[in-house]
Amino acid sequence: WNGGEVELFEGTHPVVYSAWGSHGIWAQPGDHVYMEIGETDPFFDVCITLICAELTDETSAGVAWDTWENVYGMDFVAQEGLMGVAWPAWMSDQFTDPGAGDPTVPGMGPIYRWGNHEDCSVLNIPIDITDLVGVCRLEDGPTGPVSKNTWGPNLE
Secondary structure, three states: OOOOOOOEEOOOEEOOEEOOOOOOEEOOOEEEEEEEEOOEOOOOOOEOOOOOEEEEEEEOOOOOOOHHHOOOOEEOOOOEEOOOOOOOHHHOOOOOOOOOOOOOOOOOOOOOOOOOOOEOOEOOEOOOOHHHHOOOOEOOOOOOHHHOHHHOOOOO
């Protein structure tokens, strides 16, 4: 990877665009289709299932977050922060723990998962649409870094 497809700030910091309301991160601003649901007849180009739709991440420049200005050291194996920094709650693997403290402060508050709870209802009516369209309206957010192999002592 030579970075050619990603804009660089000051020649060293990649600029990425976070999607509104999802966990998507893209190299360019705009709308990005990440999945199509339903089935379209290839000859007539019409939807032949209950619903056909493109699931799209919307991105824009938004507010810059200079992450290199806010770097904290963590000892993953010991599960503790370095130089007086507390181990953040979001690095826990207790996904149902309500946490403690002010949830607006990084490292405090509930963990659950990184995002929404799964919701397969339609307009808050408890009808599971998964079998009809193949996905839920909201999927559970992903687990945090602590449950990923690449964050362990043996990097993959």
